[in-house]
Amino acid sequence: MIPTDNPTVTRLLALMDQKHHWAYPALTKPGLTRDQLLVHFRHEYATYVRDFPVLLARAMGQVPPLPDVRHALAENLYEEQTGGLSKSDAHPELFLRLMEGLGFSRDLFDDSDLCPAAESYKTWLMKKSASEPWQAAVALLTIFVEGSVNERAELAGTYKRLQGEEAVKKHPLVLHYGCPPSAMQLTRAHGDIEGSHRADAWRILITHVTDAQVARAVVETCMDALARWQRYRDGVAERMGLSPADTATPPKVASR
Ligand SMILES: [Fe+2]
Helix, strand or coil: CCCCHHHHHHHHHHHHHHCCCHHHHHHHHCCEEEEEEEEHHHHHHHHHHCCCCCCCCCHHHCCCCCCHHHHHHHHCCCCCCCCCCCCCCCCHHHHHHHHCCCCCCCCCCCCCCCCHHHHHHHHHHHCCCCCCCCCHHHHEEEEEEEECCHHHHHHHCCCCCCCCHHHHHHHHHHHHCCCCCCHHHHHHHHHHHHHHCCCCCCHHHHHHHHCCHHCCCCCCCHHHHHHHHHHHHHHHHHHHCCCCCHCCCCCCCCCC
16 A cells, blocks of 8 residues: 655655646547547657657666566566567557557658657656666656556545456547557556556655655656646647647546
């Protein structure tokens, strides 16, 4: 059980409560064009999906000899780069299969034509994942990037992640955008594995962030991440031609 009254947990949960964006509801209902979907997913892939295993590896490279932390990160990295735990495949590869299910060729997914805020968030993630203190790098990736606006409810046990075929059947890309369930292996893999990675992330934090200066660095890094992520999402929404007035409903589904 993660103590939510731990001061660092409290501050990070307050941050994660804000990890939503006004453009998200548009992605959970019908109405986006193919071009708009492509803009969104190209950015997600190039900004942090493709290189997420490398970001984890960079953070792990800084971790002192603490077997519990190294174990958790190695397990996460193994799943992200091979799909070995969920018996699937590397998550960046599963993402491209999902895109093919939507009818997009994998050749469209490269680093070209990203909005400036995406470029800047991507570069910053690469730098921070290998910056001291290691606790800030690990929290940035495993709590902020991998976590979602549902973090508080997930820790409280009131949010239940959909799993398996139920998660696939109810996914907006299947419901509204014609993605065949067979292309949704990424959703299945996340449903199988993600819960245990969320728990590891918080456990590492409460066990190894005990020094006030380190705690401050962890919170400041995640605050910076939130501001940069919001600018990234604003930039992508602008490229999609969306405005807040188009999407004036509360967010229901969060992505990383
Ligand atoms: Fe993943």
